[in-house]
Amino acid sequence: LYYNDFSLSDTSLIISVGAGKKAGGQNNDGKLKAVSRSYIRDVIIDPPLRKAEFGSLEVEIAPDAPDKNEAFWSVYRVDSLTKRDKKTYHVLDSLGKATNLDFKIKAFSAFIDGQIPWKFICFDLNRFLDENRYEDIRAGVGLHTSRRVSEYFTAGGYGAYGFQDKQFKYGFDASMFPFKKNKDYSLSYAWSNDLVESGGVSFFQDKQLLGSESFRRYLIGVFDKQIIQKGAIRFRAFDYFLCNLYLSDEIRTATTDYRYGYAFSGGNGRVTFNRFGFTEAGFQIKFIYREKFTEFLDKRISQGSDYPVVYLNVIKGFNAPAGFSGQYDYMKYEFKVSKQFITAKAGKPSFQIMGGWVNGNLPYTKLFAGHGSFVNYTLDVPNTFETMALNEFLSDRYVALFYSHDFGRLFIRKKYFQPQVIFINRFGFGSLSNPSNHFDIDYKAMEKGYYETGFLLNNLIRRGYLGLGAGVYYRYGPYAFTDETKNLAVKFSLTFNF
Secondary structure, three states, rough: OOOOOHHHHHEEEEEOOOOOOOOOOOOOOOEEEEEEOOOOOOOOOOOOOOHHHHHOEEOOOOOHHHHHHHHHHHHHHOOOOOOOHHHHHHHHHHHHHOOHHHHHHHHHHHHOOOOOEEEEEEEEEHHOOOEEOOOOEEEEEEEEOOOOOOOEEEEEEEEEEEEEOOOOEEEEEEEEOOOOOOOOOOEEEEEEEEEEOOOOOOOOOOOOOOOOHHHHHHHHOEEEEEEEEEEEEEEOOOEEEEEEEEEEEEEEEEEEOOOOEEHHHHHOOOEEOOOEEEEEEEEEEEEEOOEEEEEEEEEEEEEEEEOOOOEEEEEEOOOOOOOOOOOOOEEEEEEEEEEEEOOOOEEEEEEEEEEEEEEEEOOHOEEOOOOEEEEOEEOOOOOOOOOOOOOOOOOOOEEEEEEEEEEEEOOOOOEEEEEEEEEEEEEEEEEOHHHHHEEEOOOOOOOOOEEEEEEEEEEOOOOOOOOEEEEEEEEEOOOOOOOHHHHHHEEEEEEEEE
């Protein structure tokens, strides 16, 4: 048994504030110095270990660790506390109170899962306030039961109101967790009457806590009204596959003038619809090989992996029997692969490739709308087409490559000025099999290829963890405009530096 003791009692900390002299006449630079001692004891040679005993959890901190008394820690200490050790505890406790450390830890905990616990309920942070181009400001509230009610299930709901469309949205859900300490396994049911992006793409467990890609939701302007119910089973397989099986039934109604149908030959009229029913069975996967986790405050935090992140959706749509909404029979495949490389001298190149294919004739709402993010003078959105307007293109099969190379900070480095240079190239191809079925909508296909390149300077202004920058993108190739000024997109960037 290899025993590694990292308790504070076996760590010597020298804490200095301000300039001065330390013992021996050395200069004191005011930095925190920690010395860790590791001990090996109770050694067993060739123990009968099994592979199943080693999971993906790299570090686990017991929830009640801060509540243990002195007698508990004394059992694990190799040596007794010195006078310096006791002084260190006193200084650390004082620093914690002075910086309001307990509050910051609770805030970090709430930030991890997006909830603020209060007695028997939790407030959902993502439901309070939002914004997009269809609703403008969206205000609401979301509540779920807390762990004080049960660690085996949670239930709750939300309500929201859009100030521009003047419509209420609402929904509820419930989840069961057979293994309370592992939320990777669950049974859930949800029902909602809300909005969903028309022609949008989503993947399982793809929401970022802090990331510029999430800024795209503020730019969306074309939504469908959606009434949906969904049952799902979530589980982890073979250590690195996080899976979601679901069955859903939904009705979508276009909020634009768009109509789907067919025209009679000879121009003798047409039959079109703007309300569509779908019944689907889906299998979603998120795969990160050798992903490791830290368990902190009873929550699992991913440490990431040196390997790419892979997402896959396989969806079967049914022309369902009476009692269900499904009107279309189809197969739909979607994927995304992303990876960032870290090199010693050449910076950090990264790529993301994504694509989709629909086998069957479907209305706009279930196709692919291009993944653009162009709106004049808005925030930069990585892994999107910055010069492509939202809903400018339409495809039932497409592939897109987003490549960027971060060369890091320039030689100029001031307290509030730390420019970071990034070069960007993006390409996309797509096609549409049934263009004659879509009416009262303006769109293009990407059959000839869509191209753009860009240059970004992050952290031109940096304060604490936040950085503000700017960039410019240029659209070229078959879909470039004759007016060169329309091929340019100027964006501001907001980054989070940890």
